[in-house]
Amino acid sequence: MNTEEQIASFRQNYAALRAEIAKVIVGHDAIVEGTLIAVLAGGHVLLEGVPGLGKTLLVRTLSEVLDLSFNRIQFTPDLMPADILGTNMVMETASGRREFEFQRGPIFAHLVLADEINRATPKTQSAMLEAMQEKSVTAGGEIRKLIEPFFVLATQNPIDQEGTYPLPEAQLDRFFFKLVVGYPTGAELTEVLTRTTEGARAQINKVLDRETLLELQRLVRQVPVATHVKDYAVRLVLATHPKTDTAAPITNQYLRFGSSPRGGQCLLLAGKVRALTQGRFNVSFDDIQAVATATLRHRLILNFEAEAEGITTDQIIAQILQDVPRDAATVNA
Amino acid sequence: MSDLQLIEQTLQAAARRRRRERALRGLWQGLLVGGLIFFVTLGIYKLAPIPSWVVTAAGIAGGVAAVVGCIIGGWRKTTVEQMARWVDGRQQLQERLSTALEMAKGPGSETWRTLLVTDAAAHAKELDARRLVPFTLPQVSRWALVVLALAAGLGFVPEYRSKTFVAKVADQKNIQDTGKELTELTKRNLQKRPPAMETTQKAMETVSELGQQLSKQKLTRSDALKQIANVTDRIKDEMKDAAKEPAIQRMEQAARSPGGENSPDAARLQKQIEQTQKQLGTPNGSPEDMDKLNKELNKIQEAAKAAADKNGGMSQADKEKISKSMAALSKQAQQMGMQMPNMDQAIQALAANQTDMFLKDLQAETQDLEKTKDLAKSLQQMQQQMEKMGKDLAEQLKNGQPEAAQDTLKKMQDQLKSANLTPEQMQKMVSEVAKAVSPGSQYGKVGEKLNQAAKAMQSGNKPGAGQSLAEASKELDKLMQQMNDAQAMESELDGLNRAQMAISTGQSWGQCNKPGVGTKPGGKPGSGVGTWANEDAGWGYDGHQTQRWDNTGITRPDQKPRGVSDRGDGELNDALKPTKVKGQFSPGGQMPSITLKGVSIKGTSSVAYEEAAVAAQADAQSALSQEKVPRAYQGAVRDYFDDMKK
Numbered sequence: 001m002n003t004e005e006q007i008a009s010f011r012q013n014y015a016a017l018r019a020e021i022a023k024v025i026v027g028h029d030a031i032v033e034g035t036l037i038a039v040l041a042g043g044h045v046l047l048e049g050v051p052g053l054g055k056t057l058l059v060r061t062l063s064e065v066l067d068l069s070f071n072r073i074q075f076t077p078d079l080m081p082a083d084i085l086g087t088n089m090v091m092e093t094a095s096g097r098r099e100f101e102f103q104r105g106p107i108f109a110h111l112v113l114a115d116e117i118n119r120a121t122p123k124t125q126s127a128m129l130e131a132m133q134e135k136s137v138t139a140g141g142e143i144r145k146l147i148e149p150f151f152v153l154a155t156q157n158p159i160d161q162e163g164t165y166p167l168p169e170a171q172l173d174r175f176f177f178k179l180v181v182g183y184p185t186g187a188e189l190t191e192v193l194t195r196t197t198e199g200a201r202a203q204i205n206k207v208l209d210r211e212t213l214l215e216l217q218r219l220v221r222q223v224p225v226a227t228h229v230k231d232y233a234v235r236l237v238l239a240t241h242p243k244t245d246t247a248a249p250i251t252n253q254y255l256r257f258g259s260s261p262r263g264g265q266c267l268l269l270a271g272k273v274r275a276l277t278q279g280r281f282n283v284s285f286d287d288i289q290a291v292a293t294a295t296l297r298h299r300l301i302l303n304f305e306a307e308a309e310g311i312t313t314d315q316i317i318a319q320i321l322q323d324v325p326r327d328a329a330t331v332n333a
Numbered sequence: 334m335s336d337l338q339l340i341e342q343t344l345q346a347a348a349r350r351r352r353r354e355r356a357l358r359g360l361w362q363g364l365l366v367g368g369l370i371f372f373v374t375l376g377i378y379k380l381a382p383i384p385s386w387v388v389t390a391a392g393i394a395g396g397v398a399a400v401v402g403c404i405i406g407g408w409r410k411t412t413v414e415q416m417a418r419w420v421d422g423r424q425q426l427q428e429r430l431s432t433a434l435e436m437a438k439g440p441g442s443e444t445w446r447t448l449l450v451t452d453a454a455a456h457a458k459e460l461d462a463r464r465l466v467p468f469t470l471p472q473v474s475r476w477a478l479v480v481l482a483l484a485a486g487l488g489f490v491p492e493y494r495s496k497t498f499v500a501k502v503a504d505q506k507n508i509q510d511t512g513k514e515l516t517e518l519t520k521r522n523l524q525k526r527p528p529a530m531e532t533t534q535k536a537m538e539t540v541s542e543l544g545q546q547l548s549k550q551k552l553t554r555s556d557a558l559k560q561i562a563n564v565t566d567r568i569k570d571e572m573k574d575a576a577k578e579p580a581i582q583r584m585e586q587a588a589r590s591p592g593g594e595n596s597p598d599a600a601r602l603q604k605q606i607e608q609t610q611k612q613l614g615t616p617n618g619s620p621e622d623m624d625k626l627n628k629e630l631n632k633i634q635e636a637a638k639a640a641a642d643k644n645g646g647m648s649q650a651d652k653e654k655i656s657k658s659m660a661a662l663s664k665q666a667q668q669m670g671m672q673m674p675n676m677d678q679a680i681q682a683l684a685a686n687q688t689d690m691f692l693k694d695l696q697a698e699t700q701d702l703e704k705t706k707d708l709a710k711s712l713q714q715m716q717q718q719m720e721k722m723g724k725d726l727a728e729q730l731k732n733g734q735p736e737a738a739q740d741t742l743k744k745m746q747d748q749l750k751s752a753n754l755t756p757e758q759m760q761k762m763v764s765e766v767a768k769a770v771s772p773g774s775q776y777g778k779v780g781e782k783l784n785q786a787a788k789a790m791q792s793g794n795k796p797g798a799g800q801s802l803a804e805a806s807k808e809l810d811k812l813m814q815q816m817n818d819a820q821a822m823e824s825e826l827d828g829l830n831r832a833q834m835a836i837s838t839g840q841s842w843g844q845c846n847k848p849g850v851g852t853k854p855g856g857k858p859g860s861g862v863g864t865w866a867n868e869d870a871g872w873g874y875d876g877h878q879t880q881r882w883d884n885t886g887i888t889r890p891d892q893k894p895r896g897v898s899d900r901g902d903g904e905l906n907d908a909l910k911p912t913k914v915k916g917q918f919s920p921g922g923q924m925p926s927i928t929l930k931g932v933s934i935k936g937t938s939s940v941a942y943e944e945a946a947v948a949a950q951a952d953a954q955s956a957l958s959q960e961k962v963p964r965a966y967q968g969a970v971r972d973y974f975d976d977m978k979k
Contacts (some may be wrong), residue, residue: 004444228428282433282449326424
């Protein structure tokens with residue numbers, strides 16, 4: 001298959017994925033789009049929202065449309081790292097001998113739903129760090145590779161809810177996107193009620209298998225980005241770094257820490273996926289702008305002043321997008 | 334054409350158009366900036382007394398700003414890459430063109446390159462440079478036009494200037510104009526009377542420099558007056574030195590007397606007298622008698638006109654009365670040796686009841702009498718001049734007539750050179766020269782030279798005598814040149830005084846009479862008398878024209894004087910005759926009064942005229958000594974109060 005056919009296939013698959021998910025998920029277009037972009041870019045997604053908005057349903061639906069292995073971990077305060085990663089257990093062999101055997105944890109799957117991730121303690125949360133970044137697990141002194149593709153789709157309740165532990169910054173940074181799930185509109189709610197309270201249950205088909213998905217992920221990385229667009233992404237990231245020459249005014253006022261380079265990587269990758277989904281062969285400023293909030297919102301650490309004033313990272317990103325010009329002198333020039 | 338070429342071509346066309354559009358926008362922006370500069374400057378000019386050249390400069394700056402704006406706008410060339418980015422942004426092409434251009438030239442996958450370029454070319458095809466960069470008036474143009482309209486409107490608003498400033502400007506202009514006039518006057522003087530002495534030349538150059546300074550520098554009134562006073566003092570000092578020479582004094586006095594300077598020589602004058610006598614006949618009356626005769630004739634003419642205008646024409650009694658008067662007048666004329674043929678004809682016409690003819694003859698006779706009177710007067714003046722003309726060398730030197738003396742010396746030299754000089758003639762010449770030694774001694778070395786000549790003649794040394802006479806003539810020439818210089822200096826001094834007056838009074842040069850001219854007894858009439866042409870245009874005072882200016886004795890029946898006048902007893906209305914002689918009323922007496930516009934002096938006098946005059950003179954003297962009177966007026970004030978003493 002040549003590149004053109006690959007691109008056509010990409011769009012077809014994307015459209016099919018959207019269509020299949022739409023059979024179950026009502027509304028939440030931006031959330032579905034964001035989740036799919038992250039999946040196609042090979043990134044992890046953190047879905048945040050109050051209980052009952054369909055976060056888990058979305059992930060479960062996604063696991064159904066993708067012909068991939070799926071595990072769900074329900075995070076609770078007493079959950080231990082070994083419960084996630086697996087542990088060595090004494091097992092009796094056929095010959096009657098007893099030996100240690102590694103029992104894989106639920107992390108060993110293509111698609112892992114980390115439900116209510118912030119209900120676990122930071123120690124347990126940190127168990128996922130290596131898996132998410134290196135796509136490998138070190139247990140019992142042995143590094144075990146996770147099978148590609150590997151995604152963590154985590155859901156969490158808003159931080160200030162009872163019985164939640166805020167995710168550490170390092171953990172947050174591993175998420176490609178943080179998507180905030182909001183309440184449905186009236187029409188959407190009506191449709192949700194209709195679908196869930198009546199007898200018929202949607203029949204969901206598998207759309208993508210593992211190989212195709214990996215192929216699409218490779219295609220995404222080939223999408224060219226013009227220098228000035230790349231430069232825009234760089235300037236956006238630099239604008240979030242407080243107390244620097246490149247910082248936006250609002251950054252200096254309300255941020256303690258800005259985005260990591262990983263944020264820039266995510267901006268470009270997400271932009272590439274978005275470009276392909278829109279039938280383009282190049283990344284545009286609009287692509288970068290469209291994915292900026294989901295990419296950067298969990299990478300920015302607010303200072304006390306921002307928290308005191310109730311300023312959110314979304315507001316800061318919106319201001320930075322206004323402040324940073326699209327066409328400007330190259331940062332490196 | 335490849336897709337890439339198509340993209341580049343489209344972008345280049347758009348870039349050219351954008352460049353022009355930017356130039357146009359720059360022009361308007363420049364115009365706005367320039368307009369604002371001009372508007373603000375004009376506003377300031379209308380309120381504050383900044384120089385007018387600043388407004389001109391602001392106008393030029395505005396024009397320059399527009400041009401500079403246009404140049405700056407159109408200067409920068411837009412590259413294809415920049416244009417691609419601009420078009421991407423403007424046409425929402427999602428960075429297709431810029432990415433395609435960049436990827437087409439850089440390393441990367443051929444497949445992706447082709448995809449990008451083809452996609453971009455497809456979009457580039459739809460681009461139209463005209464629609465992409467339309468030539469429309471930018472927003473800034475409206476503001477520029479508003480500002481220009483405001484500036485144009487502001488142009489009609491009269492500028493506010495304080496009275497002090499207006500006066501200051503008028504002063505400066507007056508000073509500059511006066512400076513120009515002074516320079517021009519000096520230039521004319523230099524042409525008319527080229528100075529012989531270096532000091533005079535320098536003095537005149539100083540005046541010329543002063544004039545240039547006044548015309549070019551911006552001086553205050555006091556500074557200008559100070560500078561003029563300095564130069565005036567210097568020239569006065571030099572003139573004082575020159576005036577110490579008795580010969581110059583004498584020559585100057587002679588020049589000031591009527592017919593002195595540039596007077597014709599005796600022979601020519603005699604010839605003119607003879608010609609006038611021939612024209613005049615042999616009347617023995619004076620011009621005054623003729624004037625009286627003329628007035629009588631006028632009275633008869635008026636009486637005849639009045640009688641003819643009455644209802645029913647002239648009565649027999651009127652005729653008789655007029656005829657009688659005319660006969661008396663005719664007799665009087667005959668006694669004066671004058672022929673009045675028209676008078677006789679008029680009497681005959683009156684007798685024949687031909688009133689029109691009578692009046693016509695009377696008119697003709699009046700005109701004849703007028704001409705005769707003028708001729709008589711002219712003859713009288715020439716005779717007076719002739720009387721003053723020295724008859725021999727001694728008298729000529731005594732009367733300060735160096736030109737005549739030079740002529741006489743020339744004649745003597747010629748006679749000495751001629752072979753047929755009789756001893757009697759020689760003796761006569763010796764006595765004439767010897768007689769002239771004494772008056773000649775007042776002319777520097779002239780007396781000495783004449784003495785030498787007399788001695789040489791007595792000893793029969795004709796060449797020596799001729800030589801001495803020539804040296805005497807040369808000495809006179811030198812003195813004449815000195816006098817010429819003195820006159821030039823005097824003229825310059827007049828000019829300086831006039832400049833001083835013009836600047837101190839704030840009047841223009843033309844409005845200021847030459848100080849002292851036309852007001853003193855025996856002086857020359859100044860501008861403002863009659864309908865004199867502008868004397869600055871080459872009609873300056875010239876001595877030999879004085880007699881033409883003198884209009885005393887000329888009767889203008891059509892312009893009868895109204896009010897108090899001393900032009901003749903008969904012309905005054907009885908009601909206007911003063912009842913008291915000026916200055917002769919005594920304390921307690923009625924003070925004659927006339928009503929003046931805005932001023933009414935009425936009442937009884939409390940002090941004697943003499944006392945009042947003495948007190949006024951004392952006050953004037955005090956004011957003069959304390960320098961309360963402006964320098965330019967000091968002379969006039971002093972003269973006025975000196976006249977009161979007389």
